[in-house]
């Protein structure tokens with residue numbers, strides 16, 4: 001019943017930043033399966049349905065979470081909900097990150113709410129004993145996500161903010177240049193605005209470091225039939241072949257960093 005929304009009660013709400021909340025649900029892993037970091041669900045508020053990455057996966061206690069930034073009508077409605085209110089959760093969907101990275105030194109970079117799937121990757125990396133550093137970027141200090149939580153879990157966490165209110169003053173790319181001077185990374189895991197991802201992609205290509213990049217495109221069905229999320233020129237569906245692409249695959253997606261399509265299919269240039 002993966003493609004039918006599971007109507008679930010919100011079990012907990014975590015106030016992460018002024019604009020971001022995490023919503024926790026019971027999720028019977030035996031019945032519904034175990035999501036992988038980087039996979040996403042379709043969230044139904046009984047009026048509309050939108051994609052959200054899974055940010056929290058606790059397979060021992062049968063819980064999952066989504067981390068939602070309030071940016072418009074749908075996400076504002078979600079933010080108004082309380083513990084005990086219900087949402088429909090359909091999925092999970094997509095390919096997720098490749099976490100088979102034993103013996104590699106990994107840098108994960110999350111900007112803004114892009115930290116959602118990065119958090120799921122980080123939690124999974126503890127179980128897999130991966131060697132992971134994390135760079136968290138945001139516009140300003142109060143919008144940085146999961147910093148204390150990930151530090152308390154033992155990760156080497158760097159931060160950067162556009163306004164310099166916490167950590168390095170500048171963009172994720174500038175801080176990544178700094179980190180590359182002192183570390184020999186084998187792999188970079190990235191999620192955030194596409195303008196940031198293309199800069200990170202160019203930087204890590206120069207260093208010959210493979211990456212996994214989580215892309216967003218407007219989604220409707222999320223099961224690969226409507227064609228809404230197809231990208232030029234490969235025709236890959238972000239909801240099925242993505243949302244995560246390796247550096248090699250990303251090179252084949254001509255529109256990466258240039259444009260995306262809105263709900264009507266009209267190109268919107270960055």
Ligand SMILES: Cc1cc2nc3c(=O)[nH]c(=O)nc-3n(C[C@H](O)[C@H](O)[C@H](O)COP(=O)(O)OP(=O)(O)OC[C@H]3O[C@@H](n4cnc5c(N)ncnc54)[C@H](O)[C@@H]3O)c2cc1C
Nearest residue numbers: 050051052053067068069072073074075116216217218219
């Ligand atoms: C694979 C994937 C994972 C995502 N994970 C998260 C997440 O973990 N947390 C989070 O806060 N947001 C996530 N998003 C983005 C989220 O779906 C949009 O922010 C949300 O749909 C905005 O809806 P709105 O009505 O509040 O705002 P609107 O004003 O309607 O939209 C604001 C922007 O959100 C994007 N958007 C709107 N509708 C859709 C849609 N149906 N599909 C894709 N993008 C849309 C568009 O870029 C739009 O310009 C993800 C998107 C994708 C594709």
Ligand code: FES
Nearest residue numbers: 220222224227239
């Ligand atoms: S959203 Fe329909 S094919 Fe991807």
